[in-house]
Amino acid sequence: MNITAEANAVLGDCGSIRIHGGKAPMPFNEAVSAAVAAALPPTASERLPLSHAIGRVLAADATAPASLPRFDHSAMDGFAVRTADFAGSGPWSLKVVRRVAAGDATGGSVSHEGTAVEIFTGAPVPPGYDTVVVRERCSSLGPDGIITSAKPRLGENIRRRGEDVEKDAEVASSGAIVTPHLTALFAALGITEVMVRPKVRIAVLATGSELRRPGELLDAGQIYDSNSYMAAGMLSQPWIEYTDLGRVHDDLNSISETVRSASGTYDVLITSGGMSHGGADHIRTVLEANGARLDVLQVAMRPGKPATIGRVGRALFVGLPGNPLAAAVVLSQIALPAIKRTGGLREWEAQWIQAVLSSSYSKRAGRTEFAPVEVSGRDEFGRPVVTVLGRGSSGSLLPMARATGLAVMSEDVTELHAGCPLRYLPFQS
Template identity: 40%
Template sequence: MADGCACDRHVNMYLTVSEAVQRGLSVAHPVAETETLPLQQAIGRVLAEDCSSRVDMPAFDNSAMDGYAIRTRDLGDGPVFDLPIGGRVAAGDSGAHTAPVGSVLRIFTGAPIPPEFDAVVMQEDCEGSADHIRFTRRPEPGQHIRRAGEDLKAGAPILRRGCEIGAREAAVLASSGHGHVSVYRKLKVTIFSTGSELRQPDEALGPGQIYNSNRYMLLALLDRPWIKLTDRGPIADDPALLKNVLREACETSDMIITTGGVSVGDEDHMPRLFSEIGGETDVMKVAMKPGKPVMFGRYGDALYIGLPGNPVSAFVTWRVIGSKMMNRRAGLRDTPLVSEQAVLAEPLHRRAGRQEFRPVRIEGSTSGGFPLLRLLAASYSGRVALLAQADGLAIIPAETEYLPEGHVLEFHRF
């Protein structure tokens, strides 16, 4: 670990959420290996190099409108300008068009501006016939012309390393001439859930058994183009079995994510087992609700995150802490959770001490346009159905005991 933590060194200390995030990020080093892919295969992957434009954008002077290219020096005093049409220029043409002095060229959006023509009159401002046009407003030189390089000059930066290549990024890479790009290799992630009580959704439940919601939640959260996922399913609370699965996962993965078994109960084996296989561990008590116990550690180059077993706790802990560690491990740039301001629809009473991430539902908006939030149940760490009902998380500061109706607070929308 970055600070040489043992598994029990901080067990009696409560970290703030920001401290926990920074401690996790301190050991989440990006993968080093890259590969070069055709752009169409790189969509959704993580860019591994800074990219600059290989061409001027646009590459040539072109028309911003459908209309008529003119030479402003051909125009008389007006007030009516009546000119013959001397030719036609479409997108994809070479631009080496000429026309007699005193005539115009029919031109279309994206078509190159021929030499000596210095303005475009859009067709809506003209009257005329197939071979003649008339207009009354004198154009200025440069009107409705997109100049070469006005968007970007060749060599200008377009994207930074660490961005996920989505629609906008793919568009700018293509338009700037990048047919192949360097991306980080896929992050190898293994997941499993601990607990002898866990069953799959189609199985019959026996006494004391529950369905494994955390597995499917993680499958959805980790369904990303830059992840190569191995799903080990549920693992019973058998220390020998857990130890073997954990060691194998650490030897074959960049990142291991588990749910359950990270607290201080007799069946919470994961901190001890991770230490026994040679890993360096840190069990953190974080001053957050839900999700107080969370564990992370390292085994060689593998990064381990142990989430709470309660599904809402696991979801919130992953969203606030775990996902940031994974993103950095994959080579993504650090980005904060997107938040907005919202207004409470009812007063809040709570016990101060932990920063709370309360599931909320949006019930309209205020006259000022802020979302109006209805708080869901105060006790919710195991109530996974609330996640499906919620529209996001209200962020309640740790020191807060009471907030009145109408109070403005931070809100993370799902």
């Protein structure tokens, strides 16, 4: 999805190592494309029982081994009849010759003129009967007969064999998530096992001598690590195997050893912090020493300019800024699409929807800007009305914690007025 182009269309009048340092930062859309291109789709697969496959990624197209419904059956409680018996004007009386419930076999019985079969929802339609009159339109005519004034249409209240799914039809494509609803379809088709991609093995490493975990005592100048918890939450998916590597101090040797080991073990290595050019920021030095190829380095976005994506060892490398809001935006908007491709997902683009702004907003030209927002109502067209939460720094946590989603403003827009359309990405609950 080209966010800049889409946002412009919506807004109208409203408004080795590849180094980008020293040059203009990479446009946001280019950064997303480069990150996705750096990801290597999986080639391996494994077979899982259907009950264990929910939330995993299909490794092959799935076709229907049978038709759904498997046979013509009644959609209502009533009486199976022959439309040929409803000539002239009613009412019509019919003799009830048998009863068929769900699970019964129809046998080889043949319909006869002027007869009906009492039938229940889900029961197979007996041979020779071509429609079902619902019970509410019939009245009793003795113990073995009914009378009705309703002339039925041919095929009424019958679900035909294969009208939902035809045998050998494709019902799911490779790269799709096995959702609960897809699982239900597979089960109805009698599928007991599916081929899925292996889980994406992701390791997260927090860097910074100032970091402590919640529950530990803080000394002067120390803070609690929040990015690891944010990443763990955002990456809590059945198709991901998440490993927390803990934190390392700002020590070149310690960071280098950890990166070297992790880049040979995991599919994705995510680091938090240490991406700037300060004396204690060692990640870039470590990456260069380990022969990394960096495809994204400095992005024209706010927050998240220091976003870094590439490959080191066998792993996709994601370097998150240390500031929490920036880290969250980079992980969700640039890294996650690449991670989805690493996992073999067919769909990796964010599903933005149109919303409108509740009040004016200004920004610098030349960068794509993301802002945490909350929905404050709906306009007359049913679009969400969103309110920007704070204009805080990339280190702000409260706006993101309160937000219901992100809004995006394209790079060439500087002023947005109340009521202007914009793109909105709701957070998943």
